Amino acid sequence: MTAFRISEAAELLGVSNDTVRRWVDAGRLAADRDGQGHRVVAGQDLAAFARAQAGEPDADGTGFSSARNRLRGIVTAVAKDTVMAQVDIQAGPFRVVSLMSREAVDELGLEVGSVAVAVIKSTNVVVERGGRS
Secondary structure (H helix, E strand, C coil): CCCCEEHHHHHHHHCCCCHHHHHHHHCCCCEECCCCCEEEEHHHHHHHHHHHHCCCCCCCCCCCCCCCCEEEEEEEEECCCCCEEEEEEEEEEEEEEEEEEHHHHHHHCCCCCCEEEECCCCCCCCCCCCCCC
């Protein structure tokens, strides 16, 4: 069974190590001790916790949609020409780049520093697995 140290769990959840420790101490997230005495979270427990933290897809009040992947972040770059635009959003540790019409950028009022939600729906999603077993 896969187990994650507090720092690894924090990175996967996009929060600080201290936040994960507080959740463990408060009993919100189960953790055990490994052979060296370090606190570890079972992979299945971490997955269930992450799913519970995600909330409902309509939590931001945008209405109903079949898209479930919503990444709220800050606009870090906007490049526009006469027809098209590129918008970069930093959502936690993730950089999302969107290509759209210049008209859409202008209508949405997207500019560096504004908050935006990247809504992603795709039938082609590449899944990679790191070196951990």
